[in-house]
Structures are given as structure tokens and as C-alpha cells.
Amino acid sequence: MAATVDRTRVRVEDGSSMGRSYTASSNKRAGLGAERRGLTTKSFNIDDDKLVLDSLPAPNLNTSTKADILAYFLNSYDLNSSLFALLKNDSVFYMKPDVLRRPLIFYFAHTCSVYANKLALAGVIDDIDPYYQKMFETGVDEMSWDDMDDMQDDDYAWPTVAESEAFRQRVKAAVVEVINAMPDPKEVPITMDSPYWGLIMGFEHERIHLETSSVLIRQLPIDCVRKPVTWRDCPFRASTPAEVPKNKLQDVDATRVVLGKPCDFPQYGWDNEYGKRVVDVPAFAGSRFKVTNAEFLPFVLAGGYRDRKWWVSPRGDDEGWRWASYRNATHPSFWVATAAMPDFIGGTPELPYQKDDGHARAGTGTEFMLRVELDIVPMPWDWPVEVNYHEARAFLNWKAANEGLAPGQLRMPTEAEFHAMRDDPCPFPEALTGKRFAGQRAGIPADPEAAERMVATADAVKAPPATVPDFGAPAPVDASIEHPAYQEDPAAFDVVMNPVCPGNTNMKFHSPSPVHLYPPSTAGFYDTHGNVWEYVEDHFAGLPDFSIHYLYDDFSTPCFDGWHTMMLGGSWVSTGDESSNFGRYAFRRHFFQQLGFRYVRTTAGTKEDFPGQATVKNLWEGMGDISQQVTDGYATAADKLAVVGDAPAVSALGAITLADASTFPRRLADAVATLYAKAKAPAAAAAADASVLHLNCGAGGVTMQLCRHFSNVVGTHHVEPVLRQARLLQHHGQLEYQRLTEGILTTTALVNVDRDIDRSRAVYVETCVSELEPALKANGGKPFDAVVLDGALTQVTQPLDALKSLRKAGVVAEGGVVVVLSDHSWNADVTPRNSWLGGFNMNGEEVTTRDSIVRHLGSRGLYEFVEAADVPVLRCQDARRFTLELIDAVALRKGAEAPPRAAAAAAAAESACA
Structure with missing residues (x-):
């Protein structure tokens, strides 16, 4: 088995690179979609007592043994497998929970395709099944949400569930073989120059899809999933909006934040995390809590989803309103309107907004319910509201107007402001954050063992207490306690490498939790680690000195486009690098994730040409002027007048000259x-x-x-x-x-x-x-x-x-x-x-x-x-x-007028689970 990288095999970014969309309609069989919608067999199953629903901490790549690496791989693989085992039957694998995404069968095998492709690219293994490796490789992110053509035809000949699982098992065996044959990391540490970096890359990629698949499964009709007895929804919830603590603004003094991750950090990181950016953050005020379901409710009841003015920016950008109109949105997508609330049942027959709206399991009451991963539950009003960027922006426009603030004065924090609120220790000495280290990781309860016992207590889940338990306040800040230097204990600078992560992350629960369940950061902000991700205003971009890694040449760069907005902090289902202090992720603004937001208020009179201007490097600013000045100053006459020069140029209409113009x-x-x-x-x-x-x-x-x-x-x-x-x-x-x-x-x-x-x-x-x-x-x-x-x-x-x-x-x-x-x-x-x-x-x-x-x-x-x-x-x-x-x-x-697309296919897909 190869131990060195054959760089002649490194693929450059091209049409086959990962993360690309494609719409090829080859390999179709007429009627196959209808046939699969009628399947009632269940080819993939895991008994409840064998489901893996707990995550291990991320390994230290300098000190872990091969046994540690193997355990982390098996944990990654089994977590993902256990999630798909909760689908009701084979028909569900061929459903598209989101019309613009692949059917679930793609995501079932996609992570194994990446293991095989990356390890082959690193020269560690030979191809296992090139056909499946290609089929399941690309197509995670769609190109356009307002193009109603499906990304993949319903009659596309995906493999059967059994065939896909056989491919997965072959890949699993190959990965286990690689781990058993590799040098022990304690003797030969795994660095980004090692071919075994691709192994850890596969683990973390699988954990990303554990999260993204959890969202797709949450978008399925409730009849398409089953809930095992070992599934742990958080038992603590406020039953009325009045019980929810009021969200208040917390002042943050001006500070200096350093973004980035040292290249020698002993834990895997994606390319966009490396580099270093020093940001001087002006003083600001931010909300202590993420916006809760209770805080969001008045916007919904006031008809905010139907009022265009909240969805259009002061500069006329109405991307949000186009999305809201396209989806006929009426409420947050995971809220469920009962049959007694017809005004809030949105969407269209072809594209239901919330597939469980009006479902019998939602009851007949007149209050919203909540779709959690595998259930419909009474609305937990103190849990964070989960929305996309457009909904968050519309809410803040509405809230600012109702509070007499100027347009744009309420916005989401920037990446730098988020880290100022999190206030974690930073490995770079220039940072002024993290200096209030109090001898514990920010956000960990004073008695973490008690919190862990509570999570594991089945009785607590079955009989929820009436109030949120008091886990204790953070230990008082003691200036005499110094955080260990980075060189002495690098792992101390990343919470995901601790035995217990702070907050609701790493699958402590299998749902969100109250926003005040865990203690705040030393800066006074709750849920800066976990519960649900939160938006920041920054476009996704690399840090200074960013460079791609040859094993995954287009993980980040396709998203450096101004269309992807950053999200930070992780969620309840985030594990591994996603829960890391250094994690930087992004999605399109209309995507749904386990994702919410908090807000900051700018000082009255502050003018921002775009949100967060003082600390954001907006990808779309200043490019045109620079291009024109360089072209005017240095380009040749032929470059400036490529089609009309001294000699006529030729176009499809013949020769053209300046006189023609x-x-x-x-x-x-x-x-x-x-x-x-x-x-x-x-x-x-x-x-x-x-x-x-x-x-x-x-x-x-x-x-x-x-x-x-x-x-x-x-x-x-x-x-x-x-x-x-x-x-x-x-x-x-x-x-x-x-x-x-x-x-x-x-x-x-x-x-x-x-x-x-x-x-x-x-x-x-x-x-x-x-x-x-x-x-x-x-x-x-x-x-x-x-x-x-x-x-x-x-x-x-x-x-x-x-x-x-x-x-x-x-x-x-x-x-x-x-x-x-x-x-x-x-x-x-x-x-x-x-x-x-x-x-x-x-x-x-x-x-x-x-x-x-x-x-x-x-x-x-x-x-x-x-x-x-x-x-x-x-x-x-x-x-x-x-x-x-x-x-x-x-x-x-x-051509000829096309007849309206019938709703029958969409209805048949959902009825297959009934």
C-alpha cells in the first residue's frame, strides 16, 4: 500500500470536481420514479439497541493511537448510518426532501464516494468502484433556487438501497484496512502533508453530511421517519412565550480579534480555516440570546411573511422577497401550522412549504407546533428559532422599524464580532479576546458531570421537568489564572478536543435546547458554542495566506462567490471540526440548516454601505474601479478595443468597424x-x-x-x-x-x-x-x-x-x-x-x-x-x-406552450410514506 503522494494524479479543478452541480439526464429509465415511490421494503435497518447516537471528541493528531483513529472513523461512519436507518422504507431513499437537492440515496453513499476518491487521489488505495465513485461524488449544492427544473430526473437510475449499501461496506472495509496498516500517529503525526490527511478529511466530510442529511430528513413528511427509544430530544422547554427570558443587548468594548488557525494545530481543518486576519472591532451591543421562537412569533402573527417591505434592502435588493414569494412562505420552515390555522399553511400543491402543515399529528389546536428531527412536538418557545438568512433579515427589518430604529441599525454580527462575543482563548498573541480565562472552557456548566448525567437519564426525557435546571454560573474570572501557552497545550485552544464540549453540541441532545440552558461566555453571551448555528454578515471568503489543499481543491473556493453567507458556532448535531473554535462554514442564503441568528445594534448615525462594513471584507466591493484603472493604464489598444480597431473585426453578422457603431x-x-x-x-x-x-x-x-x-x-x-x-x-x-x-x-x-x-x-x-x-x-x-x-x-x-x-x-x-x-x-x-x-x-x-x-x-x-x-x-x-x-x-x-406541471408526482412521493 502506497505511503507517499503521487502528485501527478492530483486532479485540478474541472467539471468533475466535488461540490459542482450537474444536470445531466443520462442513465434514465421511464417509469422508474413511480416504481420506487411504491416500494414498501426496508433493505437497510439497524436495531435500536445498535444505533450509534453519541459522538466521540475529535482526535489529537499528534498524540492519538491507531486505535483512537479507528474508533473515530467507526463512530463517524456509524453515526451517519444510524441516521439513514431511521427512514421508514426504501421508497424514502428516492425522495427529494428539497426539490432542489439530490434524493437521499445520493447522500447515503456520497460520503463513501469521498473516502474512496480522496484516498485514491492520495495514493493510499486503488479505486474501489469508479462508476459509483463518480455517480455519488458531485451535486451537493444547486445553482439556482428559482429554477423549478429538478436537479435530477425522478427516473434517474440510481442503484438500489442494497447495492448502495454494498458499495458502502466495501469502502468501509478499505478504510479499516488503511488505518490498520498506517504508521501510528504517536510515532508519525498526521499533518496536512501526510497522505493520511485524506483519511481524516473523509471523517470530517462525513460529519458535515451527518448534519446536512439531518436537515434533509427533518424536511421529510413525518410519516417517512421513525423515532427510536434511544433518541434524545431535549426535555426542557417553555410551554408559553411568557415563560421565555427577555432578550437584552449586552455591550462589548472595542477589542482586537484574530481569525485563523495555526497550520501546526493537531486537529483537522478545512482550507478556509488557515491563515490569519487581525481585526480591530469597534464597540457594539449584541443580543445575549439567539432569537427564540417566542421572540420571532409577533413577526409571524403581524403578517411579516406577506409584507414585501421587510424583505427588501434599502438598496432595493429583493432576493429575500423573491424567495418568500417562490415558496409562498408563511412561517419558519420547521414550525407546523395545524389544520385549524389555514392562513398559515403556505407553499403550493407542487411545493409544500412545510410538509407537515395540517398533519393529524400536529393536532387541532390553534398554536404552532414544531417539527424536530423525528417528531412533531408542542412549540418550545425558549428554543432558538430556525430560519434562513432571508427570514432573519426580514425579522430584523421589522423589529428595527417597530423599535424606532433606522433601517439597517439592527443586523446580524460579523465574524469578528461573533468571536468577540464568544471570547475564547486565541492561539495568536495579538488577540485581545480570551484574556478573561477563568480556569474552565467558556460555556461549560460548573458541574459538567451533572449535566452529562441529566442527558443520559431516560426518565428525564420521558417526564420533562417544568423548568430548566440550574447548571450553575460560570466560575468567576480570576486574573491570576493564566491560560496555558499555545506551545504547551494546543488542544486547550479548541473546545472540540475536550472530553466535554461546552453547550448543546456534539450530540448531547438530538434537538435544540433552551437558549439559556448553558452558562454564557465570559463576555456574557449564551450559546456561542452549539444549539443551532448562527448567521454572520460576512460573505464566505478565505483568510490572508489562504491556499487550497491538493486533496480537495474545491471545498471552499466555489463558495467564495458572494452568494454564500457565513455561519458559525455549530449546532446540536455538529461534531468534529464543525464544533471547533476555528470552524468556518457557509451556505446559500435560502438554504435551511439547524441554523438561527442573534443580532447586534449599531450606534445611531453609523453609516454602513453594506452590513458590518467596519469588520467585513465584502467580496463585491471595489472590484470594478480597480479593474478599470488598471485596464486604462496598462492594457494595449487591442485589448481595449478588441472588436473595433484599425482593421475590421468579424462577428456573426460580418465585418464591423467603428463607423458602424x-x-x-x-x-x-x-x-x-x-x-x-x-x-x-x-x-x-x-x-x-x-x-x-x-x-x-x-x-x-x-x-x-x-x-x-x-x-x-x-x-x-x-x-x-x-x-x-x-x-x-x-x-x-x-x-x-x-x-x-x-x-x-x-x-x-x-x-x-x-x-x-x-x-x-x-x-x-x-x-x-x-x-x-x-x-x-x-x-x-x-x-x-x-x-x-x-x-x-x-x-x-x-x-x-x-x-x-x-x-x-x-x-x-x-x-x-x-x-x-x-x-x-x-x-x-x-x-x-x-x-x-x-x-x-x-x-x-x-x-x-x-x-x-x-x-x-x-x-x-x-x-x-x-x-x-x-x-x-x-x-x-x-x-x-x-x-x-x-x-x-x-x-x-x-416552441410549443408547455402544459402546467402536475402536482400528482409530488403528492405521490409524499403519500408513499403514509
Whole structure:
């Protein structure tokens, strides 16, 4: 067995790298999905007395024995296996608890695929089953939540549960063999340069999926799971909101936080944890507790989920409102509305928001229940509310308004502020946090043995006490007690390496717990370790000196895209590195996890261009200005004018020169006519007999030129004074106006419409690009043969709305053509970045505007991409400033109208568990 790394086998980031989405629909068998929904067999089972539901502490890689490493592996593997053993039958393995995620059979075998792939990549083993290793490797994170196409077809030929389990057992045996043959870590420590680093990587990867799979299983209908007698939901809960302690703000003095993990730390870490960032944190005030179900309740009862203003940022970003509308959300996703609460049963028949809403097990009362992992229980009002980032942000907007605070004055903490509240010892001497070390780990009860006995007492679970037990206050801070130096005891700097982790983590309970169950940190904040994760405002990003590890080249980097928001602190089901002081994780803002939030209040008058500006390195800030200055100062003329230089360039429409750019209205109209002729279906009308809708027509220059080619042209614009000029030019054929020359100086100028244009073919309508009824009325109620969407995508707040309007029935004739014109010049002051259609990275892949246009219009086969062409445009700003743009003209042909997707398949999937 190899003991060194063959670096020639190291895979670079490519289409097969882990974490990527793919939508290939190969390997399908018609009717297989329906067949599997009808399965009642149970091929994978573990008896209750053999379930493993307790986690071991993370191993010290400098001092552990092979027996310790083997025990940790078996514990990791068995925890994951035990979770899947709680599915009711085989049919559940083929369900998608979230329509945008893989079916559970993928996650069942995915972790073993990673063991096999990483150990093979490290040169430690040979491939075990390349087919399964590839099948179960990729597809964890989807690309878009608002694309209703499923990531994987229901008829995809996944292996049977028994076949998947056989693959898992083969991998398990191989890993055990590797551990038995490896050098003892006490003799040869496992470092990140060791091939056996991939072994520990596999353990921690499996523990990540223990958590993410727990969330997916929690999203299943309750009838699809079973609850064993050894499952420990926390027995302590407030039965009414009045019993819950009031959340108060706690002041934090200005301090210095150092983020990062030493490279020689004797415990596994993911690439994003290493490096070092020193942050001076201004004084702030933060909530002592995470927001509870009780604190969140008034927002729900006030109709907060239905009120758009709470979901839109001051800069117009409405990503949250689009998510809330898409899901028809009415309450936190794990809350359960009873049948007596119809106003709070959200979602759609195809996509239920909470699959247990109205379920018989929720009862007939008029109060919310809570879906925990394997049960529906009376609402524990003092447990943290579990929501996604959009819900948390909407709540804070509502709360700030109700308390008379300025918009944005309440927000979630930043990563640096979170560590100031946690106040744990730091291995870097520059840090000012953790200096109040009191001889115990922050947040551990004064009598941890008593807490452990309580957790293990079955009687306590069966007969919950009326009040939360008093575990004692933290030991008083004693300045004479010094924390050991990092070199003396590195493990003392990470709670996950202690025999008992602080707080509700490492599976002490199998559910959340009251926010005040465990003592606070030395800074006075509760649950900074465990219970549920909490959001911070930072985009996920590497620390200074970040570098990828060759064994997992795209664990973090695909998420360094501005779409992934960081979460810290761990949850009740977090184990291993997830519970570490150094853990840094992130998910898309619409994802659900065992995840909540707390808030901080900024000082009145503090202006933040983006949340947490003083301590956050926002990935989207400042890039454009830097790029322009470097390009202007150093790029060659060919780079600056790649398509219009001294020699004509060639595009799909032929040679183009700078002179062409000055006559762009004619050029654009000619391009549309050419693309229409190429793209239209044979049965569609010829251009001379066709109607065309010109959206965002402005003063009508291109609209008039379209009249050369089409018999009926409808131009629309949303600004009446602009449209008035178009109508004047159509009526008179000329217009005298004041042309800007310098500052506010003007000169009188006269422009004319070309005499050979039949101006009577045009009609102008005032409307926006997403409201097309007035335009259709102007066309006699008939669909258009062609639609030109002219530059509007980058000029509106929600460009996706414009594309969605073109998908509506009756707008474009079957076989007709849509031509989308765009310069892709996205501006955050006009269009919030979360609403851009392109010009960013997501999940490690470049997303271009053209690709998004084709994907959104082509969804479900409604439009087919035909051709794209470049059209130069020269715009005059004043007598001395001219802007040269290269317009991307994308042509798509419309197919037949697709019937609405039936809800039968979704309903059948859920009824299989009944």
C-alpha cells in the first residue's frame, strides 16, 4: 500500500470536481420514479439497541493511537448510518426532501464516494468502484433556487438501497484496512502533508453530511421517519412565550480579534480555516440570546411573511422577497401550522412549504407546533428559532422599524464580532479576546458531570421537568489564572478536543435546547458554542495566506462567490471540526440548516454601505474601479478595443468597424431582422408580414429602423417624457432639441427620421418591460412574431421579471423569435447584486449574462437558443465624451406552450410514506 503522494494524479479543478452541480439526464429509465415511490421494503435497518447516537471528541493528531483513529472513523461512519436507518422504507431513499437537492440515496453513499476518491487521489488505495465513485461524488449544492427544473430526473437510475449499501461496506472495509496498516500517529503525526490527511478529511466530510442529511430528513413528511427509544430530544422547554427570558443587548468594548488557525494545530481543518486576519472591532451591543421562537412569533402573527417591505434592502435588493414569494412562505420552515390555522399553511400543491402543515399529528389546536428531527412536538418557545438568512433579515427589518430604529441599525454580527462575543482563548498573541480565562472552557456548566448525567437519564426525557435546571454560573474570572501557552497545550485552544464540549453540541441532545440552558461566555453571551448555528454578515471568503489543499481543491473556493453567507458556532448535531473554535462554514442564503441568528445594534448615525462594513471584507466591493484603472493604464489598444480597431473585426453578422457603431439604430434593426430570418420556424410569418414588440424603446430610434423590416412595430417605454419625443419624431419626421455640449451648456440641433421609413407602421405604448398587457392590446390582442428586449436587463431592479414576462402564454407566437440585447454592464446602484443575471461566480463556476438568458428562457424547453451576435454601439454623452459598447444580441426561437406541471408526482412521493 502506497505511503507517499503521487502528485501527478492530483486532479485540478474541472467539471468533475466535488461540490459542482450537474444536470445531466443520462442513465434514465421511464417509469422508474413511480416504481420506487411504491416500494414498501426496508433493505437497510439497524436495531435500536445498535444505533450509534453519541459522538466521540475529535482526535489529537499528534498524540492519538491507531486505535483512537479507528474508533473515530467507526463512530463517524456509524453515526451517519444510524441516521439513514431511521427512514421508514426504501421508497424514502428516492425522495427529494428539497426539490432542489439530490434524493437521499445520493447522500447515503456520497460520503463513501469521498473516502474512496480522496484516498485514491492520495495514493493510499486503488479505486474501489469508479462508476459509483463518480455517480455519488458531485451535486451537493444547486445553482439556482428559482429554477423549478429538478436537479435530477425522478427516473434517474440510481442503484438500489442494497447495492448502495454494498458499495458502502466495501469502502468501509478499505478504510479499516488503511488505518490498520498506517504508521501510528504517536510515532508519525498526521499533518496536512501526510497522505493520511485524506483519511481524516473523509471523517470530517462525513460529519458535515451527518448534519446536512439531518436537515434533509427533518424536511421529510413525518410519516417517512421513525423515532427510536434511544433518541434524545431535549426535555426542557417553555410551554408559553411568557415563560421565555427577555432578550437584552449586552455591550462589548472595542477589542482586537484574530481569525485563523495555526497550520501546526493537531486537529483537522478545512482550507478556509488557515491563515490569519487581525481585526480591530469597534464597540457594539449584541443580543445575549439567539432569537427564540417566542421572540420571532409577533413577526409571524403581524403578517411579516406577506409584507414585501421587510424583505427588501434599502438598496432595493429583493432576493429575500423573491424567495418568500417562490415558496409562498408563511412561517419558519420547521414550525407546523395545524389544520385549524389555514392562513398559515403556505407553499403550493407542487411545493409544500412545510410538509407537515395540517398533519393529524400536529393536532387541532390553534398554536404552532414544531417539527424536530423525528417528531412533531408542542412549540418550545425558549428554543432558538430556525430560519434562513432571508427570514432573519426580514425579522430584523421589522423589529428595527417597530423599535424606532433606522433601517439597517439592527443586523446580524460579523465574524469578528461573533468571536468577540464568544471570547475564547486565541492561539495568536495579538488577540485581545480570551484574556478573561477563568480556569474552565467558556460555556461549560460548573458541574459538567451533572449535566452529562441529566442527558443520559431516560426518565428525564420521558417526564420533562417544568423548568430548566440550574447548571450553575460560570466560575468567576480570576486574573491570576493564566491560560496555558499555545506551545504547551494546543488542544486547550479548541473546545472540540475536550472530553466535554461546552453547550448543546456534539450530540448531547438530538434537538435544540433552551437558549439559556448553558452558562454564557465570559463576555456574557449564551450559546456561542452549539444549539443551532448562527448567521454572520460576512460573505464566505478565505483568510490572508489562504491556499487550497491538493486533496480537495474545491471545498471552499466555489463558495467564495458572494452568494454564500457565513455561519458559525455549530449546532446540536455538529461534531468534529464543525464544533471547533476555528470552524468556518457557509451556505446559500435560502438554504435551511439547524441554523438561527442573534443580532447586534449599531450606534445611531453609523453609516454602513453594506452590513458590518467596519469588520467585513465584502467580496463585491471595489472590484470594478480597480479593474478599470488598471485596464486604462496598462492594457494595449487591442485589448481595449478588441472588436473595433484599425482593421475590421468579424462577428456573426460580418465585418464591423467603428463607423458602424455610430449608426447603431440601423445596425441593431438590421441585426434583429437577420436573426429573425435565421431563427424563426419555417411556418412563422416572414418579416414583411410580422409584428414585433420593441421593449425599452427609448426615443424610438431603433423602433423606426425596425419599420424597414416589419409590418407592425410596437415600441414601449416606462418614462412618458422620453416616449413623448418618440411620438413627436414619428408624427413630424423631425425634431429640434437642445443637445448637451458641456456641463449644462447646450446647442440647438435638428434630427430627422429617414425618409424611406414608413413611420405609420409604429405605435408607442407607455408601460414597463414586465407588464406587457398594454402592448398586446396595441397588437390587437395577438401574440407577437418577434420581441426585442433592448438593453433593459441592466437598467431595472429585477431583470428576471423581464425574462419571465416573455415566458407568459400569448406574448410570443409559436415559432416566433425573442432577441435580447444587452451590454452586460451590471451596476449595483441600479440592480442589486443578488439580482444580476451574470457577471459573477457561483459555486465555483462563472455565470455569464448570456448563459442566464438562455437558461431562464429555455427552461422546460420553451425557448431554443439559435444564435448570438455582437453589435457595436457608439453613444454620445456630450461634445467630448463618447461611450463605445458591444451589444450582445441573443436570439431564441419559441416552441410549443408547455402544459402546467402536475402536482400528482409530488403528492405521490409524499403519500408513499403514509
